[in-house]
Amino acid sequence: MATLKEIRNRIESVKNTRQITNAMRMVAASKLRKAQENILKARPYADYINDMLKTLKLKNKTTTHPLLVDVPEEGRIAFVIVTSDRGLCGSFNSQIIREAHKYIKQNPHADIICLGKKGFDYFKKHSRKITDSYTGLFNEMDFSVSKNVAEKLLDLYLEENYIKIDVLYNEFKSAIQQNITVKQLLPIIPIESDEVTTLDFIYEPDEDIIIEELGRKYVHVDIWRIMLESSAAEQGARMTAMDSATDNAAELIDVLTLYFNRARQAAITKEIIEIASGAEAIQ
Amino acid sequence: MDKLHLEVIQPFKIRISSDFDHIIVPGVDGDFGIDINHTPFITKIRPGILQLYKGNQIEKYAIHDGFVTVENNMIKIICEVVEKTNEINVKRAASSKERAEKRLKSSADDIDFRRAEVSLKRALVRLELGSK
Incomplete structure (x- = not known):
């Protein structure tokens, strides 16, 4: 049996771990709230661009603008995988990677783009060719960061003749529930909405330029939303993981304390017996 | 009305x-x-x-x-x-104007003229409004 000192040390170390996991849980909770707030704040902007694009698409049903066309049958596909930069968030990344494998099985020739360090590390290790990667963005996330990513993806799409770009990411449902989604980023599919105006707008300079610029903005805000969703989901997953880690640590401390008390009691009993038998021997 | x-x-x-x-x-x-x-x-x-x-x-x-x-x-x-x-940082706008002008004047190939032009325009607008 372990000595008293060993058990005491063990308890101390588990207590420290519990403190750390508890702190991480609280940090994740506050980051989660921030990401959630940003998702809500981005909504009017995104909705408005969506409505305008929808109107434009309805008006130009036969548009050949690459940002709004229907996906052709054959061609190259780019596949963006959004993971987190850091670990300790439960099964968050492994779930994404599992889904990514399913997608790659269906589209073996898709070019992989990694957003987030964990996915990049994984696919690099498993010797998949990675076309492009963006890592370390989630820590200092703001709109200009996501805009840069979006611009690079747009350039890639327009210059390399991809027929479409799909994004795989964790959609935020609630702190304990995430929803893995594949979304077509490009060409843009405006979301159905009721607020489509039938008014005949005058477009200045002309419709193609408006589509191009508006389409770019749409992708900017889409990437921004995807990164926020993923980040919120990541923090949610981390919160849950750290919560159960803290619980487990508490349980472990209870068990160890019990062992400690038993060992202490045993030591005391042993000493008493020794004294008693020593006294008896003298008599 | x-x-x-x-x-x-x-x-x-x-x-x-x-x-x-x-x-x-x-x-x-x-x-x-x-x-x-x-x-x-x-x-x-x-x-x-x-x-x-x-x-x-x-x-x-x-x-x-x-x-x-x-x-x-x-x-x-x-x-x-x-x-x-009151949100405009005039000093910053002035320095970014200088930077953009310098870029536009230089003949190096790797300069993104469109970006430099946009940043010059932005700086000018900021200065126009900020120095009033």
Whole structure:
């Protein structure tokens, strides 16, 4: 049996771990709230661009603008995988990677783009060719960061003749529930909405330029939303993981304390017996 | 009397949501004024000064990009950057103007002229509004 000192040390170390996991849980909770707030704040902007694009698409049903066309049958596909930069968030990344494998099985020739360090590390290790990667963005996330990513993806799409770009990411449902989604980023599919105006707008300079610029903005805000969703989901997953880690640590401390008390009691009993038998021997 | 309702929407917040009598927007094809019952209209915004008239008061903002739609006296502007006079850092604008000018003058190949031009325009707008 372990000595008293060993058990005491063990308890101390588990207590420290519990403190750390508890702190991480609280940090994740506050980051989660921030990401959630940003998702809500981005909504009017995104909705408005969506409505305008929808109107434009309805008006130009036969548009050949690459940002709004229907996906052709054959061609190259780019596949963006959004993971987190850091670990300790439960099964968050492994779930994404599992889904990514399913997608790659269906589209073996898709070019992989990694957003987030964990996915990049994984696919690099498993010797998949990675076309492009963006890592370390989630820590200092703001709109200009996501805009840069979006611009690079747009350039890639327009210059390399991809027929479409799909994004795989964790959609935020609630702190304990995430929803893995594949979304077509490009060409843009405006979301159905009721607020489509039938008014005949005058477009200045002309419709193609408006589509191009508006389409770019749409992708900017889409990437921004995807990164926020993923980040919120990541923090949610981390919160849950750290919560159960803290619980487990508490349980472990209870068990160890019990062992400690038993060992202490045993030591005391042993000493008493020794004294008693020593006294008896003298008599 | 009817009023124009203006909403200026940024990616992270609704910056302005209020009624005005008359609005002047810097469009790509020139500044244009919006009065009551303007025809439905969509245009891109160029770096310039957004002027909002309410009674005999006037509010001015530096605006750098985005779109404006006019529809039934409802004006919506989406943009990433919009700044009031007191939010403008004149020093920074001056130095970025210098930087952009230097870039435009240099003949190196790796310079993104479009970007330098845009940043010069932005700096000029900021300076124009900020130094008043």
